[in-house]
Amino acid sequence: MSLDKVTGNGLLLIGDPHIASTPPGQRMGDFAADVLAKLEACFVRAQELDMVPLILGDLFHWPRDNGNSLLVDMISLFGQYKPFVLVGNHDKYQARFTPDVSMAVLNAAGVVRLISEQGPAFELETPQGLVLVGASPDSTPIPKEFEREDGRYIKVVWMTHHNISFPDCEKKQHAIKEKPGIDWIINGHIHGPRDSITKGMTTWANPGNITRLVFSRYALERKMQASIWTPDCEDLEKWEIPHRDFYEVFPDQEFLPETEDAAAAESKFLQGLERLAWKRTHEGEGLKQFLTDNIDPEEPESRLIWELYTEVTDGNG
Numbered sequence: 001m002s003l004d005k006v007t008g009n010g011l012l013l014i015g016d017p018h019i020a021s022t023p024p025g026q027r028m029g030d031f032a033a034d035v036l037a038k039l040e041a042c043f044v045r046a047q048e049l050d051m052v053p054l055i056l057g058d059l060f061h062w063p064r065d066n067g068n069s070l071l072v073d074m075i076s077l078f079g080q081y082k083p084f085v086l087v088g089n090h091d092k093y094q095a096r097f098t099p100d101v102s103m104a105v106l107n108a109a110g111v112v113r114l115i116s117e118q119g120p121a122f123e124l125e126t127p128q129g130l131v132l133v134g135a136s137p138d139s140t141p142i143p144k145e146f147e148r149e150d151g152r153y154i155k156v157v158w159m160t161h162h163n164i165s166f167p168d169c170e171k172k173q174h175a176i177k178e179k180p181g182i183d184w185i186i187n188g189h190i191h192g193p194r195d196s197i198t199k200g201m202t203t204w205a206n207p208g209n210i211t212r213l214v215f216s217r218y219a220l221e222r223k224m225q226a227s228i229w230t231p232d233c234e235d236l237e238k239w240e241i242p243h244r245d246f247y248e249v250f251p252d253q254e255f256l257p258e259t260e261d262a263a264a265a266e267s268k269f270l271q272g273l274e275r276l277a278w279k280r281t282h283e284g285e286g287l288k289q290f291l292t293d294n295i296d297p298e299e300p301e302s303r304l305i306w307e308l309y310t311e312v313t314d315g316n317g
């Protein structure tokens with residue numbers, strides 16, 4: 001096993017940036033520039049602290065439909081820092097990582113250290129000793145355990161992009177339990193930060209993402225943070241990323257009631273539609289996102305709705 005070796009004091013972890021040429025949801029202004037500025041701030045901070053930057057998946061929001069100018073800007077920025085990037089579900093098209101996704105362009109340009117395979121990813125030489133960083137990209141298994149070579153590593157840290165059973169998560173596909181041989185599992189994918197949980201020798205962390213995608217009270221209240229892991233840390237240390245005021249990036253409007261029952265969900269659907277009626281969407285992307293979030297592909301009327309959508313947007317939405 002021959003792994004790349006990098007040196008640093010630890011890892012600076014950047015959760016799910018979801019960068020996009022076309023702003024998702026109701027984001028206003030130059031979304032791509034806002035996210036690029038956050039990424040640059042994180043890379044600069046990592047350099048100041050002599051930390052290795054690592055993106056926890058979903059670098060992109062749309063896997064393919066990103067303008068060349070955004071990719072050129074990203075190549076220019078990322079080429080200076082060469083961050084490690086885990087492949088998330090949003091980085092793939094139809095659940096596959098192929099040469100026609102935007103991430104593949106960054107990889108071909110040699111500006112990211114892509115983690116697209118499950119297993120040990122690289123070795124990190126720290127002042128305290130050698131650390132193994134492993135990873136499970138989207139849709140790959142999280143190992144049951146990791147067999148450590150005698151005394152080679154002071155810590156084994158594993159990056160994931162999965163639905164893990166943190167409190168208040170709807171999809172609990174992976175139980176939080178001890179993984180012998182693994183000290184830390186650090187997860188992207190779940191955008192809301194969660195408190196770390198320790199089971200036996202394994203601490204599970206979910207630092208949350210760095211981008212506000214959805215207009216909600218929660219997005220208004222939460223902080224935008226990167227996280228720092230060092231070999232001696234008891235928990236991830238948070239670093240607040242400079243970012244714009246909530247009402248600079250979202251419209252000044254009422255919050256929807258946050259209720260869970262079906263009737264309320266239906267009225268939420270209608271209110272969302274009403275909101276779309278007056279919202280300025282970008283070439284139908286707002287509607288596309290709304291339909292993707294709300295239409296169940298199993299329902300018989302769904303095909304008709306998508307056909308209507310395609311007709312209205314000329315297939316370019």
Ligand SMILES: [Fe+2]
Pocket residue numbers: 016018057058088090189190191
């Ligand atoms: Fe994500």
